[in-house]
Amino acid sequence: MTLLDDEELYQLVNDLSETCFNKSFQHDVRFNHRLRTTGGRYIPAKRLIELNPKYATEMDGSEFIGIIKHELCHYHLHIEGKGYKHRDKDFRKLLKETGSPRHCSPLPSEKKGYNHVYTCEKCQHIYKRKRRIDVKKYRCGRCHGELGYNSS
Structure with a gap:
């Protein structure tokens, strides 16, 4: 998979949000090249999803889509005022319903x-x-x- 530009990335996230969650994604998403140990993160104060670009280029598309779905679980639960953290029951339930992974696989380049x-x-x-x-x-x-x- 090649690295997407900002518009393509937003469109991919919004399409996944509408397909898997039946809700639109209305905030920001971007690549963060400084992320090293995680596939992505959701920042509640900014309502921002940051994704690790190495997962888009080094891994297959299904791994990257799984990371986006995982971060969308955080996003939608936070917007709805439900438990959006990893330990919360609502979060674990939504992960199962949407088929989102709980953790991402390690990058091949980081396996030393x-x-x-x-x-x-x-x-x-x-x-x-x-x-x-x-x-x-x-x-x-x-x-x-x-x-x-x-x-x-």
């Missing part, structure tokens, strides 16, 4: 393994870490031997 590999020089145990550690400060958790850095 480890970057740094350390080996205990005494017992040869291997430690795989995302972040670097100071080998002068930390020791092996099994035998308290010194750690050596290996490139991954």
Whole structure:
């Protein structure tokens, strides 16, 4: 799926709102390039839906549509004055009725393994870490031997 412009994005959200909720969407929706760990968010004070553009480009269309439906559940329940937060009964009920996902799948680009590999020089145990550690400060958790850095 290609990245939509503002008008196309609003039209997609409004079409989904009318199809799934039988209500029109009358406020703002936009892409937020700073979102990293979530597919989208609804800001009640501004009545604004922000969507992560990476989900539109990297994932299939059904995942992105599911995120929009999830945020529309927040939106419509907030407008109606009902419980719109994740823990609220109204919200969970509306998610089931509309077939909206409770959580989005992780992005393929964000799925990273480890970057740094350390080996205990005494017992040869291997430690795989995302972040670097100071080998002068930390020791092996099994035998308290010194750690050596290996490139991954």
